[in-house]
Amino acid sequence: QVQLVESGGGLVQAGGSLRLSCAASGRTFSGYVMGWFRQAPGKEREFVAAISRSGVIIRYADSVKGRFTISRDNAKNTVYLQMNSLKPEDTAVYYCAASSNGVVTTNIADFHSWGQGTQVTVSS
Numbered sequence: 001q002v003q004l005v006e007s008g009g010g011l012v013q014a015g016g017s018l019r020l021s022c023a024a025s026g027r028t029f030s031g032y033v034m035g036w037f038r039q040a041p042g043k044e045r046e047f048v049a050a051i052s053r054s055g056v057i058i059r060y061a062d063s064v065k066g067r068f069t070i071s072r073d074n075a076k077n078t079v080y081l082q083m084n085s086l087k088p089e090d091t092a093v094y095y096c097a098a099s100s101n102g103v104v105t106t107n108i109a110d111f112h113s114w115g116q117g118t119q120v121t122v123s124s
Helices: none
Strands: 004-007 010-013 018-024 033-039 046-051 058-060 068-073 078-083 092-099 111-114 118-123
Touching: 004 092, 018 033, 018 092, 018 118, 033 068, 033 078, 046 068, 046 078, 058 068, 078 092
Parallel strands: 010 118
Antiparallel strands: 004 018, 018 078, 033 046, 033 092, 046 058, 068 078, 092 111, 092 118
8 A cells, every 4th residue: 555645835925835745655656546635624525626646637626626736746646636715615635646547536435545534724
């Protein structure tokens, strides 16, 4: 299993930006579909974005489309989430996750390895 460590969270004002990073251990990073999910207090964990193994195919939740950008660098074993035009409703713990699916998936059940999460707080 791959081990994942997120970083880059913090406190930002509405309209601001943050860039999350997720570093993966192991030599098979390029073999995983990668995703970002988030969980707000009292709510279920929800899909944010996912990227194919090559980085060519990308999926976003409607709530972040046009504001967030997922990318990956297979040489650095890292996946990123650039978050712009942040809103208070984006406040959550953000998790990166890995899936061994052959195709991009948005289904949380398809992701088998998870990071510990990083807190993002957007003030109004």
